[in-house]
Amino acid sequence: MTRAFNFNAGPAAIPLEVLKQAQEQFVDYQGAGMSIMEMSHRSKMYEAVNDKSQSLLRELFGIPENYDVLLLQGGASTQFALLPMNLLQPGKPGAYVMTGAWADKALKEAKLVGETVVSASTEADKFMRMPTLSEIEIPGNASYLHLTSNETIGGTQFKEFPETGDVPLIADMSSDILSKPVDVSKFGVIYAGAQKNLGPSGVTLVIIRKDLVENGSKSIPAMFRYSTHAKSGSLYNTPPSFSVYMMNLVLEWIKNKGGVAQLDQINQSKTKLIYDTIDQSGGFYIGCAQPQSRSLMNITFRIQNEELEGLFVKESEKEGFVGLKGHRDVGGLRASTYNAVPLESCQALQQFMVDFQKRNG
Structure with missing residues (x-):
C-alpha cells in the first residue's frame, strides 16, 4: 500500500504507527474478546482508557491541577454555544477577537445567548493577519475574552496571547492544540476538536479552570453544563469511546516523539x-x-x-x-x-x- 501525502485540513492525517496499533487491536482489545467500541463505557477497561487520556493530556500540555479536563462530543462548533451558555453573565458581555470564519461563527452563536462585543478585528486586512496585542481592547466588565488561536482558512496564527487580568481568556485551539508549548495557566478555557492534531473526529477536548466550572450557569440543561461532565469524569453519558481510544494512542505517540x-x-x-x-x-x-x-x-x-x-x-x-x-x-x-x-x-x-x-x- 502506498500512503498518500495527506495535507487535508480536517479530518486530517493520523500517525501511521497509531493506525497500525489500532488495526492490531481492532477486533480484540487487550484480550477482552471484543473491540473497544463494543464494551461498556462503565467497564474498568474503558474507564482506564478514559482516565489515561486525561492524564496524558495533563502531562503533555502541562495542565495545572486547578483545571478539569473534559472529553465531550459535538465538535468545537458545539462549544461556540456551550461557552456563552455556561459563562456569559447578564450585563457582562462576551468579548470576541474577530480573525476569520471560525471566530465569526463563535461570535454568532454567542449573540444568540447574550450580549457580545468585538474587542479587535482584522477584517479590513481580509483576515490575513492576527491583531497585535495592543489592538485588543478588553472591557473591564467582560465575562470573558474569546479568540481563535489558529485560523485554518486564512492560515493565520497567534504567536503570543494577551494578558487579560481578571477576565478569563478563552481559546479555540482546534487546529494547533499540542503543536507547541502553551502556558495553560493564562487561560480560563481551551477547547479543541480532535480531528486535526489529537486523532479522529468525534471527541472534543475542553480544558477549563475549576472556578469557571463551579460558577457556570445552573439554569441550562444538564447535558449542556460543564459541571455535569466534570463531576462524572466525562462519563455522564455514553462517550465517543473509539475516538477517545484513538486519541489516547495519539497522545502516547506524542510522548514517544x-x-x-x-x-x-x-x-x-x-x-x-x-x-x-x-x-x-x-x-x-x-x-x-x-x-x-x-x-x-x-x-x-x-x-x-x-x-x-x-x-x-x-x-x-x-x-x-x-x-x-x-x-x-x-x-x-x-x-x-x-x-x-x-x-x-x-x-x-x-x-x-x-x-x-x-x-x-
Missing part, C-alpha cells in the same frame, strides 16, 4: 520548507497570510492565475498529494501540516512545487 516541545521544532522545520519555497519563487507563488501571522499548521498560498492553481491541484493529485485545494470560501491553495504530517511529505511537496514552477513559470 519527545513531547510537545519536540513536535514544535519538527513543525517549524516542516513548514519552513514550504514557506521558503513560496518566498524564493520570485512571485510565482504568493503567500496569503502576512508573514508575522503565518500559521505553522495551515499554509495558504496562491499562484499567478486560477487556471494554474487548478492545474497545480490536478497534477498534485496524480502524484499522490491530497487536500491541497484551498477552502471553498476563499479558493487558492492550502497545505495543512499538522503534527502527524511527516517531514517526508513536506519535502515531497517542496520538490513538487519547485518542479511545477519550472514547468509553468
